[in-house]
Amino acid sequence: MQEKDISIAVIKRLPRYYRYLGELLENDVVRISSKELSEKMKVTASQIRQDLNNFGGFGQQGYGYNVEYLYEEIGKILGLDKQYNVIIIGAGNLGQALANYIDFERRGFFVKAIFDVNPRLEGISIRGVEIQMIEYLEEFVKSNTIHIAALTVPKLKAPAAAKELVNLGIKAIWNFAPTDLNLPPDVLVENVHLAESLMTLSYRLKEIDDAELEGTEE
């Protein structure tokens, strides 16, 4: 159905388009041109049109794009018209934060179970889902269809946990552990490396300080 080899740069921009279109929709905006949208989003109109045309022509010459239609279409491209069953491995603050984030459900991501090794967390319920002991992971995954596992365990435990998940047949891991998981190529991994994100901020802070200190140098 879809054309070939969409670049990662394009894919990463899609959720942002989706977000802006969602907001326009909420504000009852019916149509928008690539130019208007580009001004709001601070990107070029050319890039928007180029990006969208990777997936087909969603607009109309002389008119622009119908907001609702484009919103729905990008949703489909992102796979948001489907339902995903998610389990969370690691019920620390971060795991609990993910479980509590109700907006994921709105996008089709349903937290079906949360696992931890800490017996003191057993049975605690987060939005109706009880924290289970990790011993029950295998049974649970084998008797349920799980599409995505969010991995929020400590760094040192992450590689073994990931391997276990893969052994159980999980094909997509949302990894929050500050390490790279070395998994078979058919397993999707999406990393969220918070420490790395923070370091780009300190880099830029330092840059500003340096510039101020340098004064008149060119």
Place this chain on the structure above:
Amino acid sequence: MQEKDISIAVIKRLPRYYRYLGELLENDVVRISSKELSEKMKVTASQIRQDLNNFGGFGQQGYGYNVEYLYEEIGKILGLDKQYNVIIIGAGNLGQALANYIDFERRGFFVKAIFDVNPRLEGISIRGVEIQMIEYLEEFVKSNTIHIAALTVPKLKAPAAAKELVNLGIKAIWNFAPTDLNLPPDVLVENVHLAESLMTLSYRLKEIDDAELEGTEE
């Protein structure tokens, strides 16, 4: 001191180099060539050398790079030799998760205060830092040097909170709210958009499904 206009792509790779070098250091590896490192990290040796040489020559012909030295130098480039005072706005699960993440401190990021609007959270202590009511934010920021504010409030409250932070003189915001903050150009914003990260995963999952269904098409 530093040359000009390092691309964002390069900057984003630095923390990952830093992480790998840190692990090598822990394993008492003394030296490494760009080729060896490239194999571990699954990037090209050329890219590593090119990236590093944006900041100066850290290696030695015929030898490679001294792991400890390079680790320290990248740390300096990232500004990790400095200390940053951080406040967290929003003491929900995510805010608490950040406050609990002890590794940030190891990198020089110190959580000095946590604020929330919820009176039931007042006084709860996270790693020695008590959650304060948001009313005390102004006083606190005015009487302390704060380098970074982590913003973990709900989407709708984020823009106003960010504006307030900027008014108080904060120059760097680590934004976890699923929205773009429109702030003056001298304020640094680093976004962590978890929902967008998750959507790239559903995109790729969908892609695989499509490919399987298509079967013999080329």
Place this chain on the structure above:
DNA sequence: TAGATTGTTAATCGATTAACAATC
């Protein structure tokens, strides 16, 4: 000295932007 590997220039590749014909 010979071998290894950097630092750096040149070549390639890919992504972004500009331009414009097609068309609503």
Place this chain on the structure above:
DNA sequence: TAGATTGTTAATCGATTAACAATC
């Protein structure tokens, strides 16, 4: 029909990779 704006091709720009002389 005239005006607007897309879809798409062409031009530009920037990032990655390859190559190799410099040098440890």
